[in-house]
Amino acid sequence: MAQYMLLVYQEEVGPAEQAEREREMPMFVELHRSLREAGLLVGVQRLHSTESATSVRVRAGETEITDGPFAVTKEVLAGYYILDCADLDEALKHAARVPAARYGTVEVRPMMPADEWLRVSREAGADLPDEAVRDMA
């Protein structure tokens, strides 16, 4: 078993087109219910539009706060899923079921388990005790 994050990217559209997408929500609900019943759904969230995004950078000790997403792109992150899957093939199959995949893009990323995170950081020289694994992910 491995965990995958499905990042849903889509264009932010005008009110009429958005209304059309909202009317498709029963399809999302159906998908989420089916994923949950199959025991695969770890988490799912929809994000507010990038109009509401604020980006934070700390440079030379100074915190810079800017209005907007980290990069201005045509398709933006609109939501995500976290799924338990046997392998990439299964994750890709579920990604194709996300209704937004028909007009946007679903990026599938394997999530790094906490013990791997600990191992990778230690190999690079980080000073971390075994119990740090509980706080890593």
Next chain:
Amino acid sequence: MSVHAADPVSAAVAHAFRDERAIVLATLIRQAGDFQLAEDSVQDAFEAAVTAWRRDGVPANPGAWITTAARRRAIDRLRRDRSGANRAERLAELTRLEPPDEEELPMDDESTIVDDRLRLIFTCCHPALAMPARVALTLRTLGGMTTGEIARAFLVSEPTMGKRIVRAKRKIAAAHIPYRVPADDDLPERLRAVLRVVYLIFNEGYTATEGDRLVREELCEEAIRLGELLCRLMPDDAEVWGLSALMLLHDARRAARVDPGGRYIALDEQDRSLWDQGGIREGLARLERAVRLRRPGEYQLQAAITALQIHAPEAGATDWAQIAELFGALVTLNPSPVIELNRAVAVGLADGPAAGLALLEPLLRDSTLEHYQPLYAAHAELLSRAGDTVGATLAYERAIALTGNAVERAELERRLGALR
């Protein structure tokens, strides 16, 4: 290959490398669950074989010896490397396979070996990997090519090719790209993806005019070997046989395609006595086997077209009507302006230039073909046959302006000169 056959032991190792490496590697990847570990361990085992076989003699079953040695190397590596992911499970799985005493385990039966190589092909050609990575990984793991050889064949530096292969292996591990033959509902599509990789390897070796000729021939040979392996592993798929036939039929004409000065020779001008008749017979037999399965597909159609071109005792006697019909079927199966173009040329040769020009008309208006040199070369050829010298001159000039290849340019200029 990294082993030179200077003495009997080296020859035995080289022989085992060629015949057994992919089999041993495919099985160890499954058992160890890790591409890199398996590959390093198999490499170690071949290196150890040189010394051990020189000391103890060549074993009766070199494949079994390499399998056992590679598995033990993998266990050693896992024991030394205390940090690896899932180390405990992988060690348990590998040590479970160790016989209690020193006697050899019986070899896996043929079906397990076959499955492992099939798994390996499907993983290397997984659509989640970029095409260049699929090609490189397939040649590296299933073919016997070194990273340096693959780099030379694809005209990139060895470090670039090395990074490409390492990155692909890391993605397989991190993203859990499965090591298995896809389920029935995915199988047809995934098999098409595998065949595309094999055909791309073949074409890279066959059509490119740049690069080291020997390495390019090796690409053709690797692709043909992979095609043969697929025929053995998936004998019920018609397209597997179709692709194998297509590659053999093309390859049989390799010696006739280039003159001693390196100039490309078009099919209708090739010296047919240079064609490899054994290769042609084998290709035709495979095409027949494909057709008997009654599942037409694009490789079978292309192989059938090639077979018709070869079948004619001389270029002038080619059955263009039937070739045009096959191109028609190919367009229906796989609509593409390039195939439309080939069909127009075949119709022009079968039914006269006017019929071909009529089919070419919409393609000349297609903006995707605006810079496609073969379109204007074909247009020029048909116009010239129709007696329109002025139109043919203009079309040749356009084709010449579009070609970046010196050999092609010389050929087009020769044809343009012949008009006057």
